[in-house]
Amino acid sequence: xxxxxxxxxxxxxxxxxxxxxxxxxxxxxxxxxxxxxxxxxxxxxxxxxxxxxxxxxxxxxxxxxxxxxxxxxxxxxxxxxxxxxxxxxxxxxxxxxxxxxxxxxxxxxxxxxxxxxxxxxxxxxxxxxxxxxxxxxxxxxxxxxxxxxxxxxxxxxxxxxxxxxxxxxxxxxxxxxxxxxxxxxxxxxxxxxxxxxxxxxxxxxxxxxxxxxxxxxxxxxxxxxxxxxxxxxxxxxxxxxxxxxxxxxxxxxxxxxxxxxxxxxxxxxxxxxxxxxxxxxxxxxxxxxxxxxxxxxxxxxxxxxxxxxxxxxxxxxxxxxxxxxxxxxxxxxxxxxxxxxxxxxxxxxxxxxxxxxxxxxxxxx
Amino acid sequence: xxxxxxxxxxxxxxxxxxxxxxxxxxxxxxxxxxxxxxxxxxxxxxxxxxxxxxxxxxxxxxxxxxxxxxxxxxxxxxxxxxxxxxxxxxxxxxxxxxxxxxxxxxxxxxxxxxxxxxxxxxxxxxxxxxxxxxxxxxxxxxxxxxxxxxxxxxxxxxxxxxxxxxxxxxxxxxxxxxxxxxxxxxxxxxxxxxxxxxxxxxxxxxxxxxxxxxxxxxxxxxxxxxxxxxxxxxxxxxxxxxxxxxxxxxxxxxxxxxxxxxxxxxxxxxxxxxxxxxxxxxxxxxxxxxxxxxxxxxxxxxxxxxxxxxxxxxxxxxxxxxxxxxxxxxxxxxxxxxxxxxxxxxxxxxxxxxxxxxxxxxxxxxxxxxxxxxxxxxxxxxxxxxxxxxxxxxxxxxxxxxxxxxxxxxxxxxxxxxxxxxxxxxxxxxxxxxxxxxxxxxxxxxxxxxxxxxxxxxxxxxxxxxxxxxxxxxxxxxxxxxxxxxxxxxxxxxxxxxxxxxxxx
Numbered sequence: 001x002x003x004x005x006x007x008x009x010x011x012x013x014x015x016x017x018x019x020x021x022x023x024x025x026x027x028x029x030x031x032x033x034x035x036x037x038x039x040x041x042x043x044x045x046x047x048x049x050x051x052x053x054x055x056x057x058x059x060x061x062x063x064x065x066x067x068x069x070x071x072x073x074x075x076x077x078x079x080x081x082x083x084x085x086x087x088x089x090x091x092x093x094x095x096x097x098x099x100x101x102x103x104x105x106x107x108x109x110x111x112x113x114x115x116x117x118x119x120x121x122x123x124x125x126x127x128x129x130x131x132x133x134x135x136x137x138x139x140x141x142x143x144x145x146x147x148x149x150x151x152x153x154x155x156x157x158x159x160x161x162x163x164x165x166x167x168x169x170x171x172x173x174x175x176x177x178x179x180x181x182x183x184x185x186x187x188x189x190x191x192x193x194x195x196x197x198x199x200x201x202x203x204x205x206x207x208x209x210x211x212x213x214x215x216x217x218x219x220x221x222x223x224x225x226x227x228x229x230x231x232x233x234x235x236x237x238x239x240x241x242x243x244x245x246x247x248x249x250x251x252x253x254x255x256x257x258x259x260x261x262x263x264x265x266x267x268x269x270x271x272x273x274x275x276x277x278x279x280x281x282x283x284x285x286x287x288x289x290x291x292x293x294x295x296x297x298x299x300x301x302x303x304x305x306x307x308x309x310x311x312x313x314x315x316x317x318x319x320x321x322x323x324x325x326x327x328x329x330x331x332x333x334x335x336x337x338x339x340x341x342x343x344x345x346x347x348x349x350x351x352x353x354x355x356x357x358x359x360x361x362x363x364x365x
Numbered sequence: 366x367x368x369x370x371x372x373x374x375x376x377x378x379x380x381x382x383x384x385x386x387x388x389x390x391x392x393x394x395x396x397x398x399x400x401x402x403x404x405x406x407x408x409x410x411x412x413x414x415x416x417x418x419x420x421x422x423x424x425x426x427x428x429x430x431x432x433x434x435x436x437x438x439x440x441x442x443x444x445x446x447x448x449x450x451x452x453x454x455x456x457x458x459x460x461x462x463x464x465x466x467x468x469x470x471x472x473x474x475x476x477x478x479x480x481x482x483x484x485x486x487x488x489x490x491x492x493x494x495x496x497x498x499x500x501x502x503x504x505x506x507x508x509x510x511x512x513x514x515x516x517x518x519x520x521x522x523x524x525x526x527x528x529x530x531x532x533x534x535x536x537x538x539x540x541x542x543x544x545x546x547x548x549x550x551x552x553x554x555x556x557x558x559x560x561x562x563x564x565x566x567x568x569x570x571x572x573x574x575x576x577x578x579x580x581x582x583x584x585x586x587x588x589x590x591x592x593x594x595x596x597x598x599x600x601x602x603x604x605x606x607x608x609x610x611x612x613x614x615x616x617x618x619x620x621x622x623x624x625x626x627x628x629x630x631x632x633x634x635x636x637x638x639x640x641x642x643x644x645x646x647x648x649x650x651x652x653x654x655x656x657x658x659x660x661x662x663x664x665x666x667x668x669x670x671x672x673x674x675x676x677x678x679x680x681x682x683x684x685x686x687x688x689x690x691x692x693x694x695x696x697x698x699x700x701x702x703x704x705x706x707x708x709x710x711x712x713x714x715x716x717x718x719x720x721x722x723x724x725x726x727x728x729x730x731x732x733x734x735x736x737x738x739x740x741x742x743x744x745x746x747x748x749x750x751x752x753x754x755x756x757x758x759x760x761x762x763x764x765x766x767x768x769x770x771x772x773x774x775x776x777x778x779x780x781x782x783x784x785x786x787x788x789x790x791x792x793x794x795x796x797x798x799x800x801x802x803x804x805x806x807x808x809x810x811x812x813x814x815x816x817x818x819x820x821x822x823x824x825x826x827x828x829x830x831x832x833x834x835x836x837x838x839x840x841x842x843x844x845x846x847x848x849x850x851x852x853x854x855x856x857x858x859x860x861x862x863x864x865x866x867x868x869x870x
Contacts, residue, residue: 239696
């Protein structure tokens with residue numbers, strides 16, 4: 001009789017290895033899926049993946065996507081480390097975008113950039129954080145499952161943005177559902193180096209990665225977050241408050257997604273203004289789950305995985321535009337990657353072999 | 366017919382990391398008999414039965430079923446041989462009806478589930494074995510005992526000839542238990558064989574034809590029930606009192622350290638602790654003897670502060686006065702001199718994904734030398750941890766190694782070391798040597814005795830009677846969440862204590 005035998009590895013493979021293999025395999029698989037739509041996978045690879053790398057505009061887009069993913073992803077690292085499954089980065093991001101719009105257009109539109117931009121990010125953090133906090137408090141006080149609550153709060157945020165751009169914040173000069181443009185002092189790309197990449201976001205992003213690393217591995221709170229996430233029973237038995245950890249980690253996680261939302265509306269090549277929600281975030285809050293996971297739920301590798309996912313996301317988008325109108329190529333890419341990554345995680349921890357028990361029985365009998 | 370062997374297990378050995386669960390075990394089950402497998406928790410009964418139904422693979426040994434040598438690799442293999450285990454907690458699909466649960470995976474039931482013929486057929490089987498249950502009811506509406514009946518029906522429908530009951534009576538009322546026994550006798554009379562796994566000595570005489578006693582992974586005897594007495598079974602089950610080789614001196618009476626008053630604690634809607642009162646003095650070990658699942662876990666969790674009692678108060682001696690700590694959080698209790706050595710050391714004692722140093726830090730993360738305004742001083746922690754593992758003789762590659770790579774004995778040493786480093790005034794130890802090898806066991810015992818001599822109050826809750834008798838100054842016997850008696854060790858008799866423990870009311 002043939003059977004699969006699954007054994008735990010003595011020493012787990014590192015995330016670097018499993019993630020690299022997972023990315024490679026999922027890109028190949030995704031390109032092969034394109035064959036079904038009579039798209040040449042090699043052409044698609046060249047145009048989609050290599051194309052953006054040789055143009056300035058390409059790099060700008062990679063980093064625009066990548067920085068959103070970096071901020072959402074590093075926030076998710078905190079939540080996931082606490083064992084809180086925050087699926088709501090998308091909604092928290094949108095709340096950050098709302099905060100940025102409020103600050104830039106209504107609160108202090110005439111402030112100089114040195115005041116305006118920090119204020120946008122600060123309030124973006126608070127809005128996103130409070131959005132996360134709702135789910136955090138529901139979980140810590142009433143034991144409401146955070147996967148469901150954060151997921152549903154995404155839709156609430158989504159509708160809130162819609163309401164604002166169609167209603168009270170709609171730009172009277174156009175019929176499109178957008179807000180008025182931000183004042184020029186709020187345009188993040190005005191502060192960029194030789195590449196059109198938002199320097200303020202880049203700096204904040206790197207700072208958040210360093211902050212998160214320090215928080216998790218060098219502070220009492222971070223220790224408590226990791227203890228609760230890894231063994232809540234033991235943490236409780238030695239006096240660590242699970243409630244506190246849940247609430248704080250959801251606030252920080254949501255706050256960082258809020259920062260991403262500020263960048264999403266004010267840091268791109270498009271005119272900075274509040275738009276329809278699907279134009280602000282095309283599922284970045286969900287792709288960030290992959291970013292955090294590919295990084296092995298560690299803050300520093302998020303820098304690499306977020307930029308890489310920025311490229312993959314862009315590649316999917318380019319292929320979609322050039323070869324396959326109407327086909328959700330980015331969805332194919334991320335879907336395949338999610339699948340491959342979950343399989344890779346099993347292989348990382350377990351050795352899987354096939355044994356023939358029938359033979360042994362024959363020998364013994 | 367009755368002399369024919371249904372099952373014969375020879376020289377079964379099964380090792381788990383750090384423990385030998387079954388050590389060269391022989392076991393025979395005759396056709397048509399009800400065979401009681403008796404032993405304490407951790408004696409290896411369930412492991413042996415899990416090997417028989419293919420949940421575990423044995424390391425060595427042979428199994429014969431109906432005289433034929435077999436390799437049982439999965440519960441499906443076992444079922445093909447007619448062997449079925451009625452699980453401790455029923456494994457049923459709660460949203461489906463009884464009938465649907467029974468026919469799941471059954472080839473004979475047909476493709477469109479469930480046919481009227483299948484229903485009639487199952488009802489007939491149920492009636493002929495007195496297993497009465499409404500087979501159209503959804504499972505979530507059934508009581509625990511009705512769910513067990515469904516599990517039995519599943520076995521009967523699958524033509525099981527050898528039934529294993531693992532601690533089946535734990536949640537049954539007396540009348541439900543009587544019904545269950547009625548079924549068992551009927552099943553045995555019509556040619557089936559039953560292994561009845563239990564730790565209750567009384568049940569041996571209620572239902573058994575023969576009894577096999579296990580202790581610490583070994584079989585220590587098999588008897589016809591008519592030829593054996595309860596005292597003899599107690600002695601075999603818990604072991605003879607061996608001369609204590611841990612230094613023991615009578616405690617000098619000192620102040621009360623911990624006082625529990627009429628404590629009631631709930632678990633999942635069930636009153637697990639029912640009005641327990643006792644006091645524990647400094648420089649004394651109070652042993653709480655009892656069989657697993659009689660409220661010890663809930664009692665301890667209330668004392669440590671993980672579980673809120675539904676009634677009663679807990680007092681702790683602070684600065685010479687008894688202070689009500691019933692509503693204080695766990696962290697406060699730890700800071701004020703309470704140390705906790707938990708039962709399930711992997712689940713409650715350590716964080717497996719963290720390093721040795723990080724695990725030693727558990728509960729210390731707020732201390733002044735370790736945390737410098739929220740920032741952990743890792744250099745200090747690592748040298749502190751290094752010092753601890755050297756002083757306590759914990760074998761670990763380094764303080765940065767993941768704690769899960771340590772052996773069971775060393776994990777327990779780490780927990781004990783951490784708890785002693787708190788300079789505790791009260792230690793709550795729950796099965797502190799369960800599953801440990803002899804050397805680690807002696808190590809833990811010696812430390813507990815030394816702490817007692819230093820004046821620490823120790824509450825030792827253990828299922829190991831031998832341990833209780835070796836270490837305790839006084840022994841509290843607990844059963845069904847109540848105190849059955851408190852004895853000075855000198856006047857305590859192991860047979861009486863054993864019987865009080867295993868006697869249901």
